[in-house]
Amino acid sequence: xxxxxxxxxxxxxxxxxxxxxxxxxxxxxxxxxxxxxxxxxxxxxxxxxxxxxxxxxxxxxxxxxxxxxxxxxxxxxxxxxxxxxxxxxxxxxxxxxxxxxxxxxxxxxxxxxxxxxxxxxxxxxxxxxxxxxxxxxxxxxxxxxxxxxxxxxxxxxxxxxxxxxxxxxxxxxxxxxxxxxxxxxxxxxxxxxxxxxxxxxxxxxxxxxxxxxxxxxxxxxxxxxxxxxxxxxxxxxxxxxxxxxxxxxxxxxxxxxxxxxxxxxxxxxxxxxxxxxxxxxxxxxxxxxxxxxxxxxxxxxxxxxxxxxxxxxxxxxxxxxxxxxxxxxxxxxxxxxxxxxxxxxxxxxxxxxxxxxxxxxxxxxxxxxxxxxxxxxxxxxxxxxxxxxxxxxxxxxxxxxxxxxxxxxxxxxxxxxxxxxxxxxxxxxxxxxxxxxxxxxxxxxxxxxxxxxxxxxxxxxxxxxxxxxxxxxxxxxxxxxxxxxxxxxxxxxxxx
Numbered sequence: 001x002x003x004x005x006x007x008x009x010x011x012x013x014x015x016x017x018x019x020x021x022x023x024x025x026x027x028x029x030x031x032x033x034x035x036x037x038x039x040x041x042x043x044x045x046x047x048x049x050x051x052x053x054x055x056x057x058x059x060x061x062x063x064x065x066x067x068x069x070x071x072x073x074x075x076x077x078x079x080x081x082x083x084x085x086x087x088x089x090x091x092x093x094x095x096x097x098x099x100x101x102x103x104x105x106x107x108x109x110x111x112x113x114x115x116x117x118x119x120x121x122x123x124x125x126x127x128x129x130x131x132x133x134x135x136x137x138x139x140x141x142x143x144x145x146x147x148x149x150x151x152x153x154x155x156x157x158x159x160x161x162x163x164x165x166x167x168x169x170x171x172x173x174x175x176x177x178x179x180x181x182x183x184x185x186x187x188x189x190x191x192x193x194x195x196x197x198x199x200x201x202x203x204x205x206x207x208x209x210x211x212x213x214x215x216x217x218x219x220x221x222x223x224x225x226x227x228x229x230x231x232x233x234x235x236x237x238x239x240x241x242x243x244x245x246x247x248x249x250x251x252x253x254x255x256x257x258x259x260x261x262x263x264x265x266x267x268x269x270x271x272x273x274x275x276x277x278x279x280x281x282x283x284x285x286x287x288x289x290x291x292x293x294x295x296x297x298x299x300x301x302x303x304x305x306x307x308x309x310x311x312x313x314x315x316x317x318x319x320x321x322x323x324x325x326x327x328x329x330x331x332x333x334x335x336x337x338x339x340x341x342x343x344x345x346x347x348x349x350x351x352x353x354x355x356x357x358x359x360x361x362x363x364x365x366x367x368x369x370x371x372x373x374x375x376x377x378x379x380x381x382x383x384x385x386x387x388x389x390x391x392x393x394x395x396x397x398x399x400x401x402x403x404x405x406x407x408x409x410x411x412x413x414x415x416x417x418x419x420x421x422x423x424x425x426x427x428x429x430x431x432x433x434x435x436x437x438x439x440x441x442x443x444x445x446x447x448x449x450x451x452x453x454x455x456x457x458x459x460x461x462x463x464x465x466x467x468x469x470x471x472x473x474x475x476x477x478x479x480x481x482x483x484x485x486x487x488x489x490x491x492x493x494x495x496x
Contacts, residue, residue, distance in 0.1 A: 002064075003452065004071050004234070005443040006053055007436070008078040008162050009242065010099065010264050013049065014436070015056025017064055017071075018443035020452050022462030024434060028059035035096060040103040040348075043096035046084050049162065050169050057229040068231065074170070074224070075238035075446030077245035077438045078162040080185040083137040085148065086165065088156050091173050095145045097162070098137040101264075101306065101348055105136035106357050112136075117203065122278070124190045124197055126285030126299075128355055132306075134161060135187035135204040142205060157210045161186065163239050164212045167221050170236060175222030178212040179239035180297065184287035189214065191287050192276055194297060215239075217289040218449035237449025242438045243267040244288050247300060249441030250406040250432065251463045253456050258394070258402050260421075261438070262411035265351070266308035266387055269300040270394050270402060277301075281393035282353030291448070293455075301397060303352035303390030307361075309411050311345035311379050321372050329414045332377040340365040342488035343378040345386075353393045354493065362492040383411070384420040385485045391425055404468075406430045408437040415469075423473035424481065433466045 002025070007014040011034065016027035030052040035043040060066075081100035086093045098104070109129050112121075118129055127133055138159050142149045151157035160168070164178045183189040183196075188206065190197040196208050215221060221236040240248060243261060247269045250259040258270035271288060274296040278285060288300040307314075312328050315321040322331060342365050349357035363375065395402050405427055411417055412435050422429045434440055447453045453462075473481075 002071050003443040003446050004074045005439045006076045007439040008049060008166060010079045013052040013056055014439060015060050016439045017060050024436060024439060026060050026063040028056045030055040042099040042102040044099055046093040046097050046165060053166060054228055061229050071234050073446040073450040074234055074236045075442030076163050076166055077240050077242050077442035080161060080182055080241040081132055081134045082162055083134045084160055084165040085141050086158050087151060088158050094148060095141055100132055103131050103357060105131040105140050108136050124200060125187050126191050127187050130355060133185060133187040138206050139204045152207050152210045155209055159210045160212050167236060170224050170227055171222035172225030174225060176212045177215050177221050179217045180214055180287050180290045181217055181241045181244040183214045185241055216292045218291055218445050235450060238442050238446025240289060240441055240445055243269055245438045245441030246408055247288055248444055249437030250408060251460050256400045256403050259406040260387055262308055262409035264310045265304050265306045266383060267304045268387060268390050269302050270398060272299050272301055272398055274298060279397045281397050282355055283393055283397055301394050303393060305386040306348040306351045307345040308383050315379060321376060328376050329416050331373050332380050332416055334373040335377055338378040338381060339374050341370055341374045341378040343382045344488050344492035345382050346492045352390050356493050359493045362488060364488055364491060380417045381420055383417060384424045387421060388424040404428050404430050408435045418469045422469040422471045424478060426471055426478055428471060429469040431466045433464045
């Protein structure tokens with residue numbers, strides 16, 4: 001008996017089979033092309049995404065030699081704010097998906113700020129006005145894609161984040177739905193009522209009829225229909241945005257429990273319980289999940305650094321420092337410190353707690369003695385330091401000390417990075433046995449939806465620790481290191 005977990009990420013799709021013991025028995029990752037039409041613009045071809053998912057399904061079918069009836073449910077987790085628009089009649093997308101990293105709507109967002117809409121939007125959505133979120137991307141499609149507005153007015157246009165698009169495809173066009181965690185990232189959902197907000201859709205000129213129905217995270221989202229490699233009528237019963245899926249997959253079910261996912265960016269979420277709270281430190285308030293068994297939503301504080309693992313990729317591909325990303329640890333260990341080198345990886349602006357889309361990447365403190373190893377170490381240190389900024393802001397807003405930070409994602413395999421994170425945070429770090437917790441979170445949620453696990457306690461029992469990293473840095477040393485980092489941040493933000 002398996003749960004099929006689809007983890008649709010920014011650079012590829014991973015399809016996994018998860019058993020009732022909560023273990024990934026096999027998986028397949030399929031990358032797809034990144035499209036950069038202009039500087040700062042990022043797109044995906046939705047059909048490339050769909051093909052990558054189908055390839056993953058085919059691969060795990062072959063690896064596991066699946067028998068009829070062995071898949072009991074499907075869980076989906078996805079890159080969140082990325083927007084797809086498609087024709088309800090033909091099922092074809094009308095434009096490439098606009099990716100969460102895309103900055104094309106910066107000018108539009110500045111106009112919203114000049115209209116004084118920050119407070120209204122923050123109060124209703126928990127988000128700050130930024131090109132990162134979905135609504136401004138939808139507005140761009142309506143303003144720039146021929147016939148898009150006309151299709152919307154006729155009721156023929158469907159908008160959705162990637163989960164909605166995949167569910168539409170998996171169900172043969174029968175379901176246009178999303179879950180509350182993904183909906184909370186669009187800037188169109190009132191996160192107190194969990195409904196599309198009339199004032200917000202008016203601001204962004206989006207028709208509610210083009211938006212998906214919002215469901216609980218472990219609801220029945222639809223059943224498979226004519227999907228190559230899958231039987232018909234397999235229920236889709238778990239959907240979460242990727243960062244919420246990681247929080248769920250790390251079993252952070254109690255208040256003050258937090259996780260950090262080291263992916264393309266680094267994303268930190270802290271469970272803040274059933275009460276919606278606002279951040280005064282530049283963090284987001286987001287919906288973590290809503291279970292059908294609960295009356296209330298579960299909320300989280302979130303802070304994200306747009307560039308994390310992507311900085312390592314840049315060293316690999318842009319500067320050709322090494323051939324594979326894991327090699328950075330060996331290179332960085334060649335030196336004991338950065339020798340004064342700082343790297344602020346603001347290659348797509350700065351996220352929380354700064355929210356500065358105009359900031360640019362910066363490497364400073366170079367001397368003739370600087371080597372590749374110093375820059376590699378500065379890169380790992382930057383990944384840890386930007387997370388320390390976010391987590392300290394979270395503790396301040398939540399007015400509580402965070403419980404041990406749980407880590408996941410590909411870069412959490414880097415032991416040097418994890419030790420640096422413990423040092424700069426002043427907190428012990430826990431790495432689980434299964435670091436692909438986005439896939440697990442979607443599987444746990446789907447399993448909960450069909451009763452494979454009866455409650456959260458049963459899920460907690462199948463989660464296990466791999467290693468704990470203990471802090472090894474004095475408070476004065478930590479403060480001095482952070483002071484140097486913040487000077488570099490200021491330089492990256494206020495370059496002439």
